[in-house]
Amino acid sequence: MKLTLDEYSKKFKMSKEMINSKLRTKKLNYIVEDDTVYIIVPDEVPQKQAQPSSPSKSPAKPRTTVAMVLSLYQKENLQLKAKIVQLEEKIDKLIDDKEQMLRDEMSKIEKVYSTKDEQLKQVLELLNTKLLAQSTNTVHDVEPLPQTQKAIDVEEENKIVELKSYLKTLELEPYQRKIIKKRFLAVYDSDVRVIKQNGKLYLDFAKYDYSDLLEY
Incomplete structure (x- = not known):
């Protein structure tokens, strides 16, 4: 049928x-x-419907109704919503764990750079101290001497002599005096024997030997 x-x-x-x-x-x-x-x-x-009183007939299955179907769908929807909530909670936890890992890593990096900066600062301070010490050892400029004191040093005690005046006392040609003067100017920044006062170069024969610079 x-x-x-x-x-x-x-x-x-x-x-x-x-x-x-x-x-x-x-x-x-x-x-x-x-x-x-x-x-x-x-x-x-x-034929089966025509024999309802037969004892051997199996019990009739309950008929499926719209209400039963809707109930089943609602139950499945509730289960799906519960699973979605669980998944969202897991995702939020993963995101929080990842952000915490990033914060911890950033903190470690900042700590390393802070330590390196402190070490670099100490090295620079040490280098600066050494440079200042070297600069003190090679400084040439001295406080200008009073005119009376300079006259005593040059004329009476004869300890500090102006280079230009001293070269004039030597029997040298003008070009030879220029060569010697250029030699003194070339080593002025690195030789403590050469003294500068009031923009002029002086020699201290009482303390130093200038024979190597006075050769001609």
Whole structure:
């Protein structure tokens, strides 16, 4: 026996949505004739219905209703929502853990750079101290001597002599005096023997030997 969707729905009191679902899942046998779907119903169904008092007949299965289907869908939706909530909680926890790892890593990097900066600062301070010490050892500029004191040093005690005046006392040619003067100027920044006062170069024969610079 074959029934249309409407006939099957009325006969078995089943919604069309449920019938279509069973058709899609191939739980019902059907054929298509002239663009009409017919559901195949076994012929023995009426015979079984004609013997309701038979003791050997198995109990009838409860019919599926729309309410039952909706209840099933609602239950599945609740389960899916619970799973979604669990997944969102896991994702939030992963994000928090990742951010904490990044913060810890950044803190370590800042600590390393802070230590390096402190070490570099100490090295620079040490170099600066050494440079200042060297600069003190090679400084040439001295406080200008009072005119009376300079006259005593040059004329009376004869300890500090101006280079230009001293070269004039030597029997040298002008070009030779220029060579010697250039030699003194070349080593002025690195030789502590050369003294500068009031923009002039002086020699202290009482302390130093200038024979190497006075050669000609």
